Amino acid sequence: MIHFAWPWMALLLPLPWVRYLRSSAAQPRAAAVFVPMAAAFMSEDPAVGGQSAGPDWRRWALIGVWVLLVAASTRPQWLGDPQPVPTSGRRMMLAIDVSGSMATQDMADDASRLKVVQVVAGQFIDGRQGDRVGLILFGTRPYLQAPLTADLATVHRFLNEAVIGVAGTETAIGDAIGLALKRLQAEAAPGAAAGAAPNGKAGARTVLVLLTDGENDAGAMPPLEAARLAKQFGLRIYTIGVGAAPDQSPFGFDTGNNDLDEDTLRAIAKETGGRYFRATDANALRQVYREVDRLEPAAGHDQWIRPAEEYFAWPLAAALLLSIPTAWAGARAWT
Numbered sequence: 001m002i003h004f005a006w007p008w009m010a011l012l013l014p015l016p017w018v019r020y021l022r023s024s025a026a027q028p029r030a031a032a033v034f035v036p037m038a039a040a041f042m043s044e045d046p047a048v049g050g051q052s053a054g055p056d057w058r059r060w061a062l063i064g065v066w067v068l069l070v071a072a073s074t075r076p077q078w079l080g081d082p083q084p085v086p087t088s089g090r091r092m093m094l095a096i097d098v099s100g101s102m103a104t105q106d107m108a109d110d111a112s113r114l115k116v117v118q119v120v121a122g123q124f125i126d127g128r129q130g131d132r133v134g135l136i137l138f139g140t141r142p143y144l145q146a147p148l149t150a151d152l153a154t155v156h157r158f159l160n161e162a163v164i165g166v167a168g169t170e171t172a173i174g175d176a177i178g179l180a181l182k183r184l185q186a187e188a189a190p191g192a193a194a195g196a197a198p199n200g201k202a203g204a205r206t207v208l209v210l211l212t213d214g215e216n217d218a219g220a221m222p223p224l225e226a227a228r229l230a231k232q233f234g235l236r237i238y239t240i241g242v243g244a245a246p247d248q249s250p251f252g253f254d255t256g257n258n259d260l261d262e263d264t265l266r267a268i269a270k271e272t273g274g275r276y277f278r279a280t281d282a283n284a285l286r287q288v289y290r291e292v293d294r295l296e297p298a299a300g301h302d303q304w305i306r307p308a309e310e311y312f313a314w315p316l317a318a319a320l321l322l323s324i325p326t327a328w329a330g331a332r333a334w335t
Helices: 007-012 015-022 038-042 053-073 113-126 152-160 173-188 223-233 262-272 282-295 313-333
Strands: 002-004 076-079 083-085 091-097 132-138 142-149 206-212 236-242 276-279 303-305 308-310
Touching: 007 053, 053 313, 091 113, 091 142, 091 152, 091 173, 113 152, 113 236, 113 282, 132 152, 132 173, 142 152, 142 173, 173 206, 173 223, 173 262, 206 262, 223 262, 236 262, 236 282, 262 276, 276 282
Parallel strands: 091 132, 091 206, 206 236, 236 276
Antiparallel strands: 002 076, 076 308, 083 303, 132 142
16 A cells, blocks of 8 residues: 655645745835846747746746655655564473373373473463474483474474373483484574574573473483583573472372482573473463563564555656756746
8 A cells, every 4th residue: 555654744845835925026125227138038928938838837847846846755655565574582492201200190180290291381382472492302212303493383283292101211301402402503503594693502592491200310411411511502491390299198108209300400400591490280380381481581473564665766756857848948048
């Protein structure tokens, strides 16, 4: 549609008329100068340069030039259809434990730990508008379930399709961090997507959220060594420990999650500048993800622009063309 970027410039349109009303005819005060050529200008004969067709069309031509100049100064534009603008949000990798212990039903009624995580983490993924999110599932071995992508619906679907034990029954926390580093280093390579720091580091805009209910009992890379590498790469890691809190029963038996290595998870988060969270039920896990959202706010919803095509050159060119015969006729009148 047509649009004027500077519509207020149209206020200049009546300026010559206002100037004409404010001006008054010059009156001789003492002595007048006789100009022999004046008779030629006041003659009624067009051939002599009188007040007939010549001055009339020049006057209207000057008015047309002024109108065209004012029209050009308003910057007429044609606005196209809205188009999305790519946003540069965070690159966030989620690492979810799918080992055998995630089948325990102690965080919600009739729901395993993994099911609770799928529901709550799925809502977290949906809210990361403008970010690129990836998904790693790990047990005895880590697997890249979804590379970094802005297609949040696909990542959510892949999370819902996760199955307990698909990556083995043990827990390889260090290897999961190592796989996240490998994928992020590939993203930061020359020619990869934007968002990496100039020295190849991911920077503060690259985050790993690692969730587990156990301790590292598998894999080739120790978790703390992986955390030190993550720090060198600039990767910030938030760790989440899930499972009901340990509780001593009256009969001397421990219930709840006694396998969680909270000290290691705290050390990983501290080494990389992140934080460790403990979630004992679904509500606590929601609070954890809300806190991560607060600490690492999403880029926001997609932004839109309407491309503008400038049309001011057309009235400007027309004014120039119209002024040429007017100037030529004026020059002939003075010669």
